[in-house]
Structures are given as C-alpha cells and as structure tokens.
Amino acid sequence: MQVSNNHTVEKIGGTSMSQYEAVRDNIIFNPALKNPYQRVFVVSAYAGITNLLLEHKKTAEPGVYGRFAQAEEDQSWIEAFALVRQKMLDINQELFGDGQLKNKADKFILRRLDDAERALADLNSLCQHGHFELDDHLAKVREMLASIGEAHSAWNMAHLLQKEGVNAVFVDLTGWNIDKAVDMDELIKDAFFSLDLRECLPIATGYCHSEKGLMATFDRGYSEMTFSRIAVLTQANEAIIHKEYHLSSADPKLVGEDKVVPIGMTNYDVADQLANLGMEAIHPRAAKGLRQSEISLRVKNTFEPQHKGTLITSTYVSDKPKVEIVAGRQQVYAFELFDQDMMGQVNKFDVKILSIINELKIEMVSKDVTANSITHYLSCNLKKAKRLLVLLEKYFPEAEINLRKVCIVSAIGSDMQEAGMLAKAVKAIAEQGISIQALHQSMRQVDIQFVLDEKHFDQAVIALHQHLVETAPEV
Known part of the structure; x- marks a missing residue:
C-alpha cells in the first residue's frame, strides 16, 4: 500500500x-x-x-x-x-x-x-x-x-x-x-x-x-x-x-433542535464518558487505538457536509471550565446490597458480586460504596435483573438487597474544575422538585452523575442543559 x-x-x-x-x-x-x-x-x-x-x-x-x-x-x-x-x-x-x-x-x-x-x-x-x-x-x-x-x-x-x-x-x-x-x-x-x-x-x-x-x-x-x-x-x-446527526450538547429530540449545538471540539475522555452512558461516539476500545496512535477522530453529520463536525483529540481541554454535553441513560437497575458484616471487608463482597454480574454479561454503569453497603447501577433488561437478584440472594442470604429502577443523567466536559459548578447542577435539578437518589463526581472532574427516579429523566436533561449549556457564558 x-x-x-x-x-x-x-x-x-x-x-x-x-x-x-x-x-x-x-x-x-x-x-x-x-x-x-x-x-x-x-x-x-x-x-x-x-x-x-x-x-x-x-x-x-x-x-x-x-x-x-x-x-x-x-x-x-x-x-x-x-x-x-x-x-x-x-x-x-x-x-x-x-x-x-x-x-x-x-x-x-x-x-x-x-x-x-x-x-x-x-x-x-x-x-x-x-x-x-x-x-x-x-x-x-x-x-x-x-x-x-x-x-x-x-x-x-x-x-x-x-x-x-x-x-x-x-x-x-x-x-x-x-x-x-x-x-x-x-x-x-x-x-x-x-x-x-x-x-x-x-x-x-x-x-x-x-x-x-x-x-x-x-x-x-x-x-x-x-x-x-x-x-x-x-x-x-x-x-x-x-x-x-451531530455530536451535540444534548439530544435534539428531547431538548429541541434550536437549543442544542454541535460540540465542535472535545477529547477522548469525554467520548469514553458518553460510551459509558450508551451514547457511543466510538467504542472505548476502538478509541484506545486511535488515541495511542495520536489519530484524531471527527464526527460529522452526513446531511451537513459543509459543517466540520466535532473533532475529538487526546489533548483538547476547553479554554474555560464548562459543560459540553448533557446525556444520560435509562433502563438502569440499582442493586443495593447491605450487610453489617461488610465493614472492613468490602472488597470480599464486591469481588463475588462482580463475578456474578460478569457471568450474566451485564453492563455496569456506575457504583457506590459505603462502610456496609455496595450499590451497582447496571444496564440490563428485567429478565437479567431478576436473575441477578436471585443469585445475589442465594450467595448473600443474610444481606438486605434492594432493587429499584432508576435513570442516570450526566453533565460532561473536558474541564469542569470550576468552583460552584456542582452547586449549579444540583440547583438545576432541585428547582424541578426532583429528589436526587445519588450523586457522583470523581477527582478527574470530567462529569457529574445524578441518579434519579426513572420518570424524571427527560425533565432533568432539559433542566441541566438549560442551566449549564444554554445560559453558560460564551468561552
């Protein structure tokens, strides 16, 4: 060649x-x-x-x-x-x-x-x-x-x-x-x-x-x-x-085509967060090869050939901290396992739980850990959720296991290290009268995840996009 x-x-x-x-x-x-x-x-x-x-x-x-x-x-x-x-x-x-x-x-x-x-x-x-x-x-x-x-x-x-x-x-x-x-x-x-x-x-x-x-x-x-x-x-x-479609700041069908904008520039970290929510710009393992070879990825809209689309690179970081996209995942099941004996040996419990999840080929979206409980947020159908519940009850007969259907809504950006951004996001959700079931923000600060009742998915995406993207100051 x-x-x-x-x-x-x-x-x-x-x-x-x-x-x-x-x-x-x-x-x-x-x-x-x-x-x-x-x-x-x-x-x-x-x-x-x-x-x-x-x-x-x-x-x-x-x-x-x-x-x-x-x-x-x-x-x-x-x-x-x-x-x-x-x-x-x-x-x-x-x-x-x-x-x-x-x-x-x-x-x-x-x-x-x-x-x-x-x-x-x-x-x-x-x-x-x-x-x-x-x-x-x-x-x-x-x-x-x-x-x-x-x-x-x-x-x-x-x-x-x-x-x-x-x-x-x-x-x-x-x-x-x-x-x-x-x-x-x-x-x-x-x-x-x-x-x-x-x-x-x-x-x-x-x-x-x-x-x-x-x-x-x-x-x-x-x-x-x-x-x-x-x-x-x-x-x-x-x-x-x-x-x-463009890789946009939110789902245009949900938020409105007149309110979303193409992202324009972002990095592979953001692409991975999207993949975790089931909104793949590209499969994370496929992105890894491009990233290691320093090959940029461009996502274009077939029907707007004159538009440059969104360029994804290894090194891009926004000039100022901001939210680039609001996305989420529905059909998520939260499995909370509580056991008083877990204190001091969380890993022992988690290794077994993860082996069962992997055996059933269920995709994990996120996880919470406290002193005596572990909650896994999993993307699967009801049949697999019930099968997992049966197996968890079998292997942990003394534990209290709670299962509920939730959604995850996330604000994502290449740089979100700004004081007050988390508070602004929480306020946007709270003003809608939505109760937050769990909240995640890692030290890498590329996303903020809200775990909510599944019925609040649309409302939360619209609210976060309005407060964090539409009204954000121009960079």
Missing part, C-alpha cells in the same frame, strides 16, 4: 447507508474535496439488517441468531432467514432497479445467505446427537451471521460508485472464503497491501474476521473496532465517523 499519511479512514453508519444519494453527494463527492480518493470507507450494514440477522438492539426481539440459539426442535429461524433475505433483495431493487447489475448484486448476497442457512441446518442436525452441544458453536454462528450485513452494503456501495465513474474497490474483510483462522491485523494488512489510495477508493466491510472472534469482545460495536484498526494500521491522518 502507498502510505502517505494524508489519507483518512471514514466510517458510515447504518442509517446513513440506507440513504445512498445523500452518502454519494455529501460524502463521496463532497464539493470541498478535489477528488474522492485518499480515503478508505468502512461501512455498516443497512439500517435494521443486523437486527434481523441477530436480534433487535433495543427491544431484543430475536432475529435469525436469536431464534436459532433458542431453536432446539423449533425451526422458526428458517422463517427469520426468509425475512432477512427478502429485505436484502428489496434493498437491492431500490438501489439498482432492474438490470444486469441488480442480478449480480442479488447473486452475491443470495450465495452468502444460502451458505449460512445451509451451515445452520447442518449444525442443527449435528447437535441432535448427544456428543455435540449447540452452545459450543453459537459464538461462531453469531460472527458468521453478523458479517453478512456488512458484506451486502459494502459490495453494493462499491458497485454503485463504479457506475458513477469512481474506481471503488470492494474490500471483503469477513473471511468468508478463507480456509484457516487468521489474526485481524494480518487480514487488514493483506487486504490493503496492494492498494494505492491515490488511485482507488476502498469500500471495506465493517465486520472483520478475527481468530479470537470480534463480537466476543465488542458485540455490536465490532464495526468501530474494524474502523479503528484500519486507521491505525494504514497510519491515517484522521479518522472520521459519518452519522445522521
């Missing part, structure tokens, strides 16, 4: 991918650029496709994977396959119309889907025998199914751009036809070794095959890890993520 350190690696999200004309006109043929080259694009599956292949990201409604994992004698996963197959063909029809290229597009994705369906049928049959357990193979099944969505969108985009006269190259990182497991970095290096970015435009799959399995670590954040590793290994000058 011709490495010149002036290329960018850019990721396009699923919602944007579903609007090809906007991507073509605003990103590929951005009027501010002399030509479309010196860039690498990493694309997500079209909106909704990964939900159909795996399970719905928000509601957990099972797709092909979810139904297959629960299958046993049930064959409903075959119906799910038929649904995703039809959806992909409908997308092809919309993008290509009728003709030879549409037939090629259909042939490509149908071959992948047929191979995958055949593999699942064979595996299902094999696991009817006592020597084979389905659970032993589910991780690989999940990887295989996830890869199909990105192969579909990347192939389509490369060929659509070729029609526009662009020398676009489909870069298939899914490992679909390789005969042995390889390291992720090795696969990326091999794929880009022969490409001259001055003369071609690579369109790479957001899923990348990995010997250890990409989803085992990153699950639905896998495309961001692929994006990050490509940027690091090709020594990109800048990494760019194109989304359907």
Whole structure:
C-alpha cells in the first residue's frame, strides 16, 4: 500500500447507508474535496439488517441468531432467514432497479445467505446427537451471521460508485472464503497491501474476521473496532465517523433542535464518558487505538457536509471550565446490597458480586460504596435483573438487597474544575422538585452523575442543559 499519511479512514453508519444519494453527494463527492480518493470507507450494514440477522438492539426481539440459539426442535429461524433475505433483495431493487447489475448484486448476497442457512441446518442436525452441544458453536454462528450485513452494503456501495465513474474497490474483510483462522491485523494488512489510495477508493466491510472472534469482545460495536484498526494500521491522518446527526450538547429530540449545538471540539475522555452512558461516539476500545496512535477522530453529520463536525483529540481541554454535553441513560437497575458484616471487608463482597454480574454479561454503569453497603447501577433488561437478584440472594442470604429502577443523567466536559459548578447542577435539578437518589463526581472532574427516579429523566436533561449549556457564558 502507498502510505502517505494524508489519507483518512471514514466510517458510515447504518442509517446513513440506507440513504445512498445523500452518502454519494455529501460524502463521496463532497464539493470541498478535489477528488474522492485518499480515503478508505468502512461501512455498516443497512439500517435494521443486523437486527434481523441477530436480534433487535433495543427491544431484543430475536432475529435469525436469536431464534436459532433458542431453536432446539423449533425451526422458526428458517422463517427469520426468509425475512432477512427478502429485505436484502428489496434493498437491492431500490438501489439498482432492474438490470444486469441488480442480478449480480442479488447473486452475491443470495450465495452468502444460502451458505449460512445451509451451515445452520447442518449444525442443527449435528447437535441432535448427544456428543455435540449447540452452545459450543453459537459464538461462531453469531460472527458468521453478523458479517453478512456488512458484506451486502459494502459490495453494493462499491458497485454503485463504479457506475458513477469512481474506481471503488470492494474490500471483503469477513473471511468468508478463507480456509484457516487468521489474526485481524494480518487480514487488514493483506487486504490493503496492494492498494494505492491515490488511485482507488476502498469500500471495506465493517465486520472483520478475527481468530479470537470480534463480537466476543465488542458485540455490536465490532464495526468501530474494524474502523479503528484500519486507521491505525494504514497510519491515517484522521479518522472520521459519518452519522445522521451531530455530536451535540444534548439530544435534539428531547431538548429541541434550536437549543442544542454541535460540540465542535472535545477529547477522548469525554467520548469514553458518553460510551459509558450508551451514547457511543466510538467504542472505548476502538478509541484506545486511535488515541495511542495520536489519530484524531471527527464526527460529522452526513446531511451537513459543509459543517466540520466535532473533532475529538487526546489533548483538547476547553479554554474555560464548562459543560459540553448533557446525556444520560435509562433502563438502569440499582442493586443495593447491605450487610453489617461488610465493614472492613468490602472488597470480599464486591469481588463475588462482580463475578456474578460478569457471568450474566451485564453492563455496569456506575457504583457506590459505603462502610456496609455496595450499590451497582447496571444496564440490563428485567429478565437479567431478576436473575441477578436471585443469585445475589442465594450467595448473600443474610444481606438486605434492594432493587429499584432508576435513570442516570450526566453533565460532561473536558474541564469542569470550576468552583460552584456542582452547586449549579444540583440547583438545576432541585428547582424541578426532583429528589436526587445519588450523586457522583470523581477527582478527574470530567462529569457529574445524578441518579434519579426513572420518570424524571427527560425533565432533568432539559433542566441541566438549560442551566449549564444554554445560559453558560460564551468561552
């Protein structure tokens, strides 16, 4: 590969991918650029496709994977396959119309889907025998199914751009036809070794095959890890993520589009705090690689190509202490475990609690510790919350365990070390008549977290944004 350190690696999200004309006109043929080259694009599956292949990201409604994992004698996963197959063909029809290229597009994705369906049928049959357990193979099944969505969108985009006269190259990182497991970095290096970015435009799959399995670590954040590793290994000058919205001071749907502003500049610390609240600018592990390689990350709005977006760097600190964004998380369960014997041996209790949380694969958002109690704030569904409660009661029979549903609302900034900022934030909440259940501010002073009754989420976000962002003095 011709490495010149002036290329960018850019990721396009699923919602944007579903609007090809906007991507073509605003990103590929951005009027501010002399030509479309010196860039690498990493694309997500079209909106909704990964939900159909795996399970719905928000509601957990099972797709092909979810139904297959629960299958046993049930064959409903075959119906799910038929649904995703039809959806992909409908997308092809919309993008290509009728003709030879549409037939090629259909042939490509149908071959992948047929191979995958055949593999699942064979595996299902094999696991009817006592020597084979389905659970032993589910991780690989999940990887295989996830890869199909990105192969579909990347192939389509490369060929659509070729029609526009662009020398676009489909870069298939899914490992679909390789005969042995390889390291992720090795696969990326091999794929880009022969490409001259001055003369071609690579369109790479957001899923990348990995010997250890990409989803085992990153699950639905896998495309961001692929994006990050490509940027690091090709020594990109800048990494760019194109989304359907700006990285703004709050959710515009909640606070109002006329009241929020794009952040403009921030740092990776702030990006990590957002990720902890489930509002990822980028997965923290993906950000780590960019940060260590001193590659800046820019988040842009697909539909406002003239806007520079928000630049995230390792070193940025606001000129004056301020709140840059108000964000939060709903569907949080607070598990408070109180035991008089905990005094002096909190770690002993916490190690066991954390091992159970990890075993259930529940995400922890925050934690409180007192002399004789520990409260974990966890993001999970009700089913897992009840399962965790049963296990905690089993392992700590003498403890008092309280469970309640809460929300977390946070004021975040690259520098919030200003006397009175905490008091101002508390006042904004109190003036709404909202009772604060818990309050967190670390010595790093990049965020203030409020734990509240779940019903107060919207009200608290609006109040904090009004008092800390909208009425803040100009820097």
